[in-house]
Amino acid sequence: ISTNGTLITRNMAKSIKNRGISYVGISLDGIGELNDRFRGKKGAFEEALEGIRACREVGQKVGLRFTINRHNFQEIDDIFYLVKEEGIPRVCFYHLVYSGRGKGMMEEDISHEETREVLDKIMDHTLKFYRQGDEKEILTVDNHADGIYLYLKVRESNPERAQEIMELLEANGGNRSGIAVGAVDSQGNVFPDQFTRNHSLGNLREKSFKEIWTADNNTFLSNLRDRKSLLKGRCGTCKWLDLCNGNFRARAEAFTGDFWESDPACYLTEEEIGVKLKPEGKIV
Numbered sequence: 001i002s003t004n005g006t007l008i009t010r011n012m013a014k015s016i017k018n019r020g021i022s023y024v025g026i027s028l029d030g031i032g033e034l035n036d037r038f039r040g041k042k043g044a045f046e047e048a049l050e051g052i053r054a055c056r057e058v059g060q061k062v063g064l065r066f067t068i069n070r071h072n073f074q075e076i077d078d079i080f081y082l083v084k085e086e087g088i089p090r091v092c093f094y095h096l097v098y099s100g101r102g103k104g105m106m107e108e109d110i111s112h113e114e115t116r117e118v119l120d121k122i123m124d125h126t127l128k129f130y131r132q133g134d135e136k137e138i139l140t141v142d143n144h145a146d147g148i149y150l151y152l153k154v155r156e157s158n159p160e161r162a163q164e165i166m167e168l169l170e171a172n173g174g175n176r177s178g179i180a181v182g183a184v185d186s187q188g189n190v191f192p193d194q195f196t197r198n199h200s201l202g203n204l205r206e207k208s209f210k211e212i213w214t215a216d217n218n219t220f221l222s223n224l225r226d227r228k229s230l231l232k233g234r235c236g237t238c239k240w241l242d243l244c245n246g247n248f249r250a251r252a253e254a255f256t257g258d259f260w261e262s263d264p265a266c267y268l269t270e271e272e273i274g275v276k277l278k279p280e281g282k283i284v
Contacts, residue, residue, distance in 0.1 A: 005051030063090030098254035112267035174245030178224035233262035239274035
């Protein structure tokens with residue numbers, strides 16, 4: 001369950017656990033008043049925190065969700081302090097995807113340089129937890145450049161460990177929208193993922209999920225599953241394409257109007273992705 005957590009009392013947490021829910025992700029997109037502004041409700045921060053505490057008290061697996069944006073990216077240190085003080089076992093940092101309610105937040109995303117700084121902070125805090133023997137799950141989500149950035153950073157000081165990261169990235173294969181990920185909305189419409197709402201694959205009222213998912217006459221779905229030759233710009237020529245698989249197509253479409261264009265949230269440099277530029281800045 002993904003929730004703002006404001007209605008999770010101890011009794012509600014017990015009910016969630018008794019129903020066999022494997023995990024509850026509670027969104028906190030800032031400390032105190034900042035989170036309240038995002039939620040449009042005064043006191044939402046404290047209520048969400050009580051929701052996390054209630055889940056932990058009854059033994060329900062719970063974690064914190066934080067979507068990185070222009071207004072809150074400087075609170076990363078504070079979020080890690082909260083995670084430590086509250087004993088929260090899991091925190092997921094989400095990159096902004098320009099879809100749904102995030103569609104109007106394109107200008108609220110942070111710069112590539114700021115993204116790299118945020119990733120460095122997350123890695124530093126994660127290492128501190130590890131060295132202190134504090135086993136926490138720290139994840140970054142919705143930007144497949146993260147794994148490559150981590151690999152390149154670790155390779156500088158620990159090539160053997162970097163190779164282990166590389167093997168994990170190769171096994172994962174990057175973005176799996178339409179391959180190992182799908183989404184169904186409240187009307188029964190099936191999509192390649194929860195963000196790609198402009199491209200319905202079918203409706204469960206008309207066909208079974210199996211029929212929709214395995215249809216061999218759906219050109220869009222077939223292209224998504226074998227997309228590499230269709231990708232344009234930086235994504236199309238990137239040397240890490242096998243590891244990233246073109247990142248998030250919904251973000252590319254929202255930013256450029258072209259589903260197959262480059263994902264604007266990729267913060268890796270031209271040098272890091274092996275792309276050569278002409279003097280006028282165009283890709284060779």
